[in-house]
Amino acid sequence: MxxxxxxxxxxxxxxxxxxxxxxxxxxxxxxxxxxxxxxxxxxxxxxxxxxxxxxxxxxxxxxxxxxxxxxxxxxxxxxxxxxxxxxxxxxxxxxxxxxxxxxxxxxxxxxxxxxxxxxxxxxxxxxxxxxxxxxxxxxxxxxxxxxxxxxxxxxxxxxxxxxxxQNQLNPHFLFNSLNTLIAEIEYNPDNAVRFTKNLSSVYRYVLQSQDKTLVSLGEELEFLDSYLFLHKVRLGDCISCVCDIPADLTEAMLPPLTLQLLVENVIKHNTITSARPMKIDIFVQEDRLVVSNPVQPRKSRESSGIGLKNLSNRCKLMLGEEIRALHEKEMFIVKVPLLV
Incomplete structure (x- = not known):
């Protein structure tokens, strides 16, 4: 000056x-x-x-x-x-x-x-x-x-x-996981070891993804295996996931923790018991990752839509497109854009 x-x-x-x-x-x-x-x-x-x-x-x-x-x-x-x-x-x-x-x-x-x-x-x-x-x-x-x-x-x-x-991993998830781990240590020590390893993998992935804007679909699917294992132990093996992803699309990119949010959304808003198990289908359609599940709503649970809105904002920021959420024939479907 x-x-x-x-x-x-x-x-x-x-x-x-x-x-x-x-x-x-x-x-x-x-x-x-x-x-x-x-x-x-x-x-x-x-x-x-x-x-x-x-x-x-x-x-x-x-x-x-x-x-x-x-x-x-x-x-x-x-x-x-x-x-x-x-x-x-x-x-x-x-x-x-x-x-x-x-x-x-x-x-x-x-x-x-x-x-x-x-x-x-x-x-x-x-x-x-x-x-x-x-x-x-x-x-x-x-x-x-x-x-x-x-x-x-x-x-x-x-x-x-x-x-x-990105910082949207349910804070209750750790609390529920630790309670489940305590029960497994007492009644099934061998499974407690597996549970601990998968819990460690989940949080390692969360920490690693903090510095990333996009990750590969293959990484997300690998994370999902560990994440679902924790829920299967807690829910009594009443939840399953069928993934039909072509090998050449595992390198497609999407925001990290996308599958975590969508699966958590399914668990949070649906009744899942041995009498009413939950099956999640994951596949790719027209360069979009599709996650669908039957609607089994909890009577006292109302969806705020914040999780899906956050995911849509993330996709808009990183990929230029928002997600599509559809409710068709008692099925809830979410389509996420992929960077192929």
Whole structure:
């Protein structure tokens, strides 16, 4: 900021000196007027006036960008204010010559014969070009800065949103699993070892997936085996899953913990007993992963839809498509987009 202020000061001082010399030397003024203008006081005044006008223009430009740049209906005010600044610049050049003629008592101080008006306009146009380039450069810098800030904010926002969406493993799952493990240790120690290994695999996968935006379908299916084993032990082997996935599609990508959410959704919202077992079918159809199950709703359980909405948001963020949830002929079907 300090160096920018110094550079702007040098630019405005140079522009003032340039305009002063052109006006004094090429407007064919009389000897009396020339004597008034050829002085240190007039030169310093002209340079100082250009610095005041230049810095004022920069402040006005910054203020206008903050106030009206994003407001399309008020952008006409920017044009009006810049037009006023342009007229002030012309008036500054004109007033210097008028004041000089008035100081020496010349008649018709407002008139400049012998091509004086042409020089005045040429100087004014050169000043406009230089100031225009300066303002354009500042505008480009501001635009690039805004784009960088917007990109950083968007990245931060996406990361925060994705982290929030991804951290959705049911907190009751660990509590239920530990209770089941205690019972297995007491009544079936061998199965308790298997249960512990699968529980470890589940949480290892959850931790590993935190740093990933997409995983392969093969990884999700491998995780599902461990996840379902824990539920089968807890529910009494009343839940089964049939996967029909072609080998060439196991490398298709999808958000991590997708299958965990869908299976948990089935368990949470359906009655699952030995009398009413649950069968989940998983297959691929038209580049979408399809998970279907018969509807056996719990009487006292109402679905909030938050889990599926979160999954849909994750797919929208990572794959550009939302999921499709359908309720057809007592079957609940969810279709998840895949990156093939």
């Amino acid at each position: 300090k160096w920018n202020a110094i550079l702007y000061g040098l630019l405005f001082s140079g522009l003032g000196a340039f305009s002063y010399l052109l006006l004094v030397n090429y407007t064919e003024l009389s000897a009396h007027v020339a004597d008034v203008l050829y002085s240190k006081g007039a030169f310093v005044f002209f340079v100082a006036a250009f610095n005041v006008l230049g810095y004022s223009t920069l402040r006005i430009s910054s203020w206008m960008n903050d106030q009206y740049a994003l407001n399309i209906r008020k952008r006409w005010k920017i044009v009006v204010i810049y037009a006023i600044v342009m007229l002030l610049l012309l008036l500054l050049n004109y007033s210097l010559l008028v004041v000089a003629k008035m100081l020496v008592g010349m008649d018709d101080p407002l008139i400049f014969p012998n091509g004086g008006w042409r020089i005045l306009l040429v100087v004014w146009l050169v000043e406009l070009v230089i100031l225009g380039l300066l303002l354009a450069n500042r505008s480009i810098q501001n635009t690039l800065k805004l784009q960088q800030e917007a990109a950083a904010l968007q990245k931060e926002n996406n990361t925060a949103r994705y982290t929030a969406l």
